[in-house]
Amino acid sequence: MSFLIAQSLINGIILGTLYLMMAIGFTLVFGVMRVVNFAHGEFYMIGAFMALIGVTWLGLPYAVTLALTVGLAVLLGALTERLVFRPFRSDELSGMIASLGLAMILQNGALLFFGPDPQAFPSMVSGVFRWGALIVPKSRALTLGVGVVILIGFYFLLMHTRFGRGLRALVQDQQVATLYGVRLELMYPLGLGLGVALAAVAGGLMAPLFGVSPFIGATPLLKAFIVVILGGLGSIPGAALAAILLGLIESFVSSFISASAADIVTFALVVGVLLLRPSGILGRGEA
């Protein structure tokens, strides 16, 4: 029993890390640009394919591939901002609908290019860590470790760089931030680029665990939604709390009851939170 609890705890933390990476990018883009990006899950999927191409087609080391994924994703995000989101800057709803169109284009583009079948991703490390009865596959530990490193790096970027301060200022008050010299022309493309990069690298990290197909973006998108609803749109501490909570709830409910029960519990939670606190657990109370 204690074994099952420890195992659930570790799986929950891995899931929580994934959800956090997805949710932070998503909520950051919303906070900065006021765009609810329905294509966020497709960027996760594209990241997974980028990693697949890097590792299996080009034979690059996994670390190099992940770094390239981040770089390309920033470019892709900046380009997307320019082509898709820029015209809808003052119009939240149109931007969101445009992102629905973008998601269709990306998913079906991938479908056209890679076909519908799931593709296996080579295992990056083999073997397991053992502590008594507790067994953790090294591949999971690697995903978790790299994920945590990336999240720490992101935190540093956000808290201790000029760029990060600019982003935070935009989340707080766009008008005031602009008056203080934050340049939207720069921050919007880079902000979206950063969000896309977080999603893409999450895709690259999870690919060895879950495989790759054009349809893998839907679940992480849904989880990112749930996390930001629970945590409050635009709130990063809220997202952190909600992501870990969601990962743990899912992991424990699926181990002790069933996977579909986990889904229903999380949705009940979402509906409950939204109805009691429409702006989320730590939201800004603006709904």
Next chain:
Amino acid sequence: MMDIATSKPQSTGHANGIAFAVAVIALASIPWFTGSVFHFHIAIMICLGAMAAAGLGTIAWVGQLSLAHGAFVGIGAYTCVLMVMRLGVPFVVGLPLAALVTGAIAYVIGTPLLRLRGVYFVLITFALNELFRLVMLEFPSVSGGSSGIAAIPKISLFGLVLRDQQSVYVFALAMLALVMALLWSIRRGPLGRRFAAVEENLELAEASGIPTARTQNTAFVIGSAIAGFTGAIMAHYIGFISPESFGFQLSVSYVIILVTGGRLALAGPLVGAIFLTPLPEFLRSAQEYQHIIYGVVLIVVLRFLPEGLAGLPKRLAGKGREQS
């Protein structure tokens, strides 16, 4: 947030209205000239798409965008199919009951839900659509679970079974006309004016004594009931339903039809469905590109025609002219 499009949902004048009616009648009669079963099928799908999107448009009239519309189509479909197949209720009774049940469910969840606005409302409706799918999968004794319900009997009206596409088309056209007539009369009446006031400026409407929450819920109930009505017809025409038939993709496709046609124009859903439903068929050699094309059309229309295709004649006639 509220200014989906700053234009008012007004008619584009009588001349345009007549031209539009003539165009619709001409388009509606195409299948009779070609006689192709396939064209009849497309025409039926246009009618059904336009109906469901018109329901979504009713919700958009009060400034809300629902991503659970596919689920409401599903609720209507399941309601009617279960009543007809399990309880032996005739279709002509099941159909209005499906709309009523869907509307009642929309009323119950709409009351707390519509306190949320803008993107929060969109997000929770997205979650609701997913929840509907999960619940349907979870109760296979009712819904048939993931394998769905097959061999749904054909539409039958007082003993007259609509076996071929031609007769279903006539029925679908009549039902579409019914829905459009209902929405037209709502739009011209006091309720429609309240809808427009809420869409245009929620705070102002609230301040002038319009019960905005109740008005939005009324629109939500009407729009969802229309979705349920459409779902019932769709289920009996296609003959098969499963939880996957009413997923996020279906909800998105109604958003695309509505936005492409025009979010606030009465004719918007119709124009959108006429334009988008046959599109993949004209591009048959490039069917894999269908969804990519939909996505591109959506973004381009949003960008260059914020009032949708239905706003095109007005645009061409001169943008600056004020119409009332």
